Structure formats: structure tokens, C-alpha cells
Amino acid sequence: MNTPGVCMSIMEERNKQEGRGSLSNPEMFLQQDYQQLTQYCLARGVRYIDDMFTPDRNSIGQDLLSPTDMARVVWMRPRSIVPNPEFIVEGVSRFDFGQGIVGNCWFLASIGALTFQNHILEQVVPMEQSFDEDYCGLFHFRFWRFGKWVDVIIDDKLPTIDGRLIFVHSVTPNEFWPALLEKAYAKVCGSYADMTAGTPAEALVDFTGGVHICFQLNEAPPNLFQLMQRAAKSKALMGCGTPQGDTSDNTVSTNGLVDGHAYTVTGIKQMLSRGTAVQLVRLWNPWGQGEWKGDWSDGSPLWQSVSPQDREMCQSVRDDGEFWMTMEDFCRFYSDLDICCLCPDFLDESSSCHWKPSFYDGRWVAGTTAGGCMNHRESFWTNPQFRIKMEGLEKQCEEKQGSNNMLVSLMQKPDKRNRRLVQSLHIGFSIFEVSSVTSQPSEYQKMRGKFPAAFFNSHAPVAQSKNYMNAREVMEFFLLKPGEYLIVPSTFRPNETASFILSILSKAETHVHENSGDHDHDHGIQVEKPRDKENGHAHTADEEKKKVLFRQYSDQYEEVDAEKLQQLLNQQILQGEMNGDGFSLDACRSMVALMDSSITGKLNSEEFVRLWKKVTLYKDIFFKTDDDRTGTLDLSELRNAVMAAGMRVSDDMLNLMALRYGASSGHITLDCFISLILRLECMGKIFKQLSDGKNMALRESEWMYISMYT
Structure with a gap:
């Protein structure tokens, strides 16, 4: 008999408090123990076969291959594909692999970014693995999944047709870390087919457990280039995407860019061209080929206008999917930029300002705590409420008080194993002021428990997410003065059940708790209780x-x-x-x-x-x-x-x-x-x-x- 869900919930919360689910102590995905299974296979001299992600059509998923191709698929171990397989050959690079037939460019673009940061890469890809010592057909990888790190186990059977890998493949035929990493992520998504379509932000967060910041490039801040420079220096991962074309197909435009496609930001460089400073961004196409054809492309004559040193360092004339373009063209031809890092300190020019993160799990339940957005005044108050007290900025940050000092992110957690079956709800949040250092004391300051409908009828939000979006995550920056606030995350429509993670990052010292429980006010419900001492005879x-x-x-x-x-x-x-x-x-x-x-x-x-x-x-x-x-x-x-x-x-x-x-x-x-x-x-x-x-x-x-x- 399986453990009841309410017990599992208590156990997970206890494990979290004890440090389980951290990077140093990840949870076992699907309760599979890597050490235990390795010892079992080695002791019996057998090759591992994963019974939780079986090498068959179910793990490939629906509608990815035609029935004819599906019938031709053979799951093969690397030693059956090549005579001398290696996990990693001469280090890890973005040029090691190319995309297969799965539409997961968003995932591969994120891997491209990952290869630049060895300390993060080694968190995701344990480097001690090999096909030599203690090999038993068993590999494992680590991902951050909705609030906790998980250790994911796979066997090394890979889908092939005519002896060739049909999904991600390495440029070096005997190198297999990309294919095995892709298989592990397919397992947490549900199948290879469940990896179709996405944004780099999803995988970037799953690789780091960090903070995701998205910039819409049609309204990019004027200092975006400097922000990207500082992000690169702070070892952040960056990805971006082009807008969708007239169809859902990845059509190659005349300028060489692919419509509706994910790319990796691999470099930021300012150089002099004929005495004028030029801001350049380097990008990489996870297809491993296909490049920008405009100014500063590989064969552009503009490279002759820079110093020989810069040309030697930056220009690369080969079709490897990587190219340079100006910051202006980047903002013109790309739609969004995703930056993922452990802490967004790069947002400030001063290195003395540090953002302090805190994370909270919550849940909307239809009928009780799923009140919908503020259009539904009668039920909005029933949503989860988080009360936050924000103190003044640290002295070293006071000179930057005019800049944003809080980032709020709301991420919805899936209720299904298979990623493509998850129905994303339209989510958003509103922030209300309870009290501030400049305002008169509020009657709600001393209230314990959930704030009633009356509070929201008399208080307008002082900040909120711009739109309710059916995205995995919505986030916004704010400038808030010291005081007490109430953050209310909600779905757009009432009575929609889902779980979420609320992340709050602040430059100032903050104290947050869930504002749950009952109200300290009269609800207009008068119940006459039995009187034990009065009217004794009656x-x-x-x-x-x-x-x-x-x-x-x-x-x-x-x-x-x-x-x-x-x-x-x-x-x-x-x-x-x-x-x-x-x-x-x-x-x-x-x-x-x-x-x-x-x-x-x-x-x-x-x-x-x-x-x-x-x-x-x-x-x-x-x-x-x-x-x-x-x-x-x-x-x-x-x-x-x-x-x-x-x-x-x-x-x-x-x-x-x-x-x-x-x-x-x-x-x-x-x-x-x-x-x-x-x-x-x-x-x-x-x-x-x-x-x-x-x-x-x-x-x-x-x-x-x-x-x-x-």
C-alpha cells in the first residue's frame, strides 16, 4: 500500500527542514537510489535496465515519430553503437553536440550556456561517471525541480534507427554525455515527446535552482548591455529566443535567423570600430549550424574595421552555429532575454548591494483558497496571503535608493508527471501596503490571520504583476519603501486548483510569513452558545x-x-x-x-x-x-x-x-x-x-x- 498523500506531504516538509532536497543532499527521483542500484548491479554482474523509464515507445512518447519510424527504433547501449564509448571526450563544450528530431532547442540552448560554467555543470552532470570503472549501464544527473534538487537515474539504452542516435547526438561519435543528459531530462518531463516546445528559462532554472530574470527586448532598459556584461562576469547563464513566424515551423529567415527558436548568449564584447565603440553580442544556435548573415556575421567586412587583436580573438569563420551581432540588431530580431543566476547582484553597479532570497510553497484549492484575481472582489481575499515586513536598506545601498529593491517571482508547480499534459493557468500577484514609515498606523497592523474582504475593498495594490500569464513563471521588479506589505498570488479565474512557489528577493532585510488562519474581526455571525452558569433552573x-x-x-x-x-x-x-x-x-x-x-x-x-x-x-x-x-x-x-x-x-x-x-x-x-x-x-x-x-x-x-x- 502506498503512503497516504497527507503523510507524504508531512514527510517532504520535514525532509526540507532537515536539508533534504538541497544540492548537497538531493531527493531520489521516483525513490530510486543510485548507490544502492549500482551496488546491486555490480554484485550480480548485470547491466541496469530502468523500470521507471523503460526503453520502449512509452519513453519516446506520442506523435514524435511516425508509426513506420517507431517500428524501426532499437534501444542500444553506447558500447553497441561504438567500440570505445566515452562519457566526456577532451572536456565539455557547446560544440560537442547537435539537436536531433525533438523540438527541444530550448533545452539544448540551455546546455550550451551550462558548458560555460564548470561549477554549475558539475552540479548537474556528476563527472566521475564513465564506461570503464564500475560500469553497469547506470548513470545519474541532478536537476532542480520546483523547489528541490532531485537525483535522476537512467540506464544508458538510447533510441537509434539504423544504429544512429535519433535525438541529440555528439559531434564526436564516441562521446555520450549530451545524449544521456537529454535522456535524464526526458525522464523528469515524462518522455522525449514531452520535451517539445519550451523556453530556455525553464531549463536554466532547473540547472541552477537560481533566480530567473526575463527582459522583453522590445522594451529593453537602456543599460541592458551593461547588465549583460555584469551578468556574464557573475557567471550567470543566458538564453534568448526569436519571435514566432507566420507558422509554428522553425523557418529560416533570409537573415539566417530561425523563427520561434532558442539561442544561447555566449559572449558580450565592446570594441572599437574605426574609432567608434560598438556593442556586440555573441549567440549560438543549438542546431550546431545556421547563422546570422547581417552586420558582424562571420564573413562580414566590418571585421576589418577592428584591431587585429580583437579580430583574432572574436572572429570565427566556420558554420558552427555561433556568430556576433550588434546590440541594436539583437534587440530588433530577438524577442526576449532570459538570465538565470543564483543571486541577481549583477543588477546593481555597486558590488556592495546584495539581494536576499526567500522561498515559499503554496496552493490554490477550488472553493477555499482559489479566489481568482481582483475582478472577483467577493472571493479575492480567500487567496493565500503572505505578509512581509521590509526594513530600510543597508547603508552601502542608500545611494541607490531610487532603483528597484524587490523582485517577486511566482512559479506554478505541475500536477502531472508528463510535461505536455500540464495545463498552465493564468497567474499573477498583487502587493498591498499594510503600513509604512511615512503613513499613519493602520488598524490592520495588529491583525493576526487572513485579511478580510473589507481590506481589499478599501486598499488598492501598490504594485502588481503586469499581466496574468499562462506561463510557468511570472516575475516583476519593484521599488518599495520600508514598511509592511501583503503579497497575494492568484490565478486569473477563481476555483482553479494548483500549487505554486513564491520567491521574494530584496536588497533590504525582510521578514515573511504566510498570513493564514482566521480573522480578528467580527464576521457578522452571532452564535448563541449554551449558557452553563446563567439561568440554572432552565x-x-x-x-x-x-x-x-x-x-x-x-x-x-x-x-x-x-x-x-x-x-x-x-x-x-x-x-x-x-x-x-x-x-x-x-x-x-x-x-x-x-x-x-x-x-x-x-x-x-x-x-x-x-x-x-x-x-x-x-x-x-x-x-x-x-x-x-x-x-x-x-x-x-x-x-x-x-x-x-x-x-x-x-x-x-x-x-x-x-x-x-x-x-x-x-x-x-x-x-x-x-x-x-x-x-x-x-x-x-x-x-x-x-x-x-x-x-x-x-x-x-x-x-x-x-x-x-x-
């Missing part, structure tokens, strides 16, 4: 009536079991107020277990009266929060009902309750709501009794004792 008489009714259903020992409780609740207490068949027998068994202090499987009269009071209280809450009078709570009403019951829950807990107790229609019936609240209250009391207030330690027998009965 209270006693009421309890006696309950006990008289109880005796009509109890046995000779004045106890009721789950079956009798079911009759009593449905026929007497909640008669005519149930939307459906009433409490199920299983729900009544659960109530008995929650209220049964003597562990007899039955309730006595005192326990029953306590249960009756709770059922009556929660019934009143249910109907007072059922705003549309449907006899059920939709998931957006659930939050108010839980808070009216006097309980404080996080967004994550609210999402779990909605998934566990909500019907497929997204509505919660009275019986389900009462069962939910009773369990929530009981489990909270159990924790308080058995814990130190923060942590709880149980022996296995104790854990099973509690979980199997309650």
Missing part, C-alpha cells in the same frame, strides 16, 4: 428533558451504541433539517469514538448530553453561515463556519477539510460539517493533552490506539 430542566429522550433509545445500562445514536439524531434532534439521508452509521460510530471517555463503544447519558449540545451549536453555526440557503455549505462558506465555531485553521488545513468532507459537487452537508468540527475539536484537545504545546511524541502502540479509534 439549564437543569433542559438537560433533564434530553436525558428523558435519551432513555427512550438507551439499553438497560442507560447507554446507546452507534445504531441507536443514528436513530436518535436523525429522528429526534435533526428531524426535518437534514439535506439528504442524515447521519450515516459510520459518522455515528465516529461520534461515539470521539465522545466515548470510557472506551466502551457506547455513550452514557452525560456523554450524550455533551454531544447534543455540540450538535445543536454546530447546527446553528451551519445554518447561519449558509448564506444562499441551500441547506449545504459551499466550500467558500466553510471558512466562515469554522471560524464561527471558534477555531483557528490554516489555509492548508482548510483545503484538507474541504477535500476530505466535501462532496464531489463541492458542497458540505450538515452531517459532514458536524462530523468535521467534532473531529477537529477532539484532535486539538488530544494534541494539547499529549504534547508540550509544540511537539508530540507517541509510541507506535499509542499512535495506533488513538488513530484507529478516533
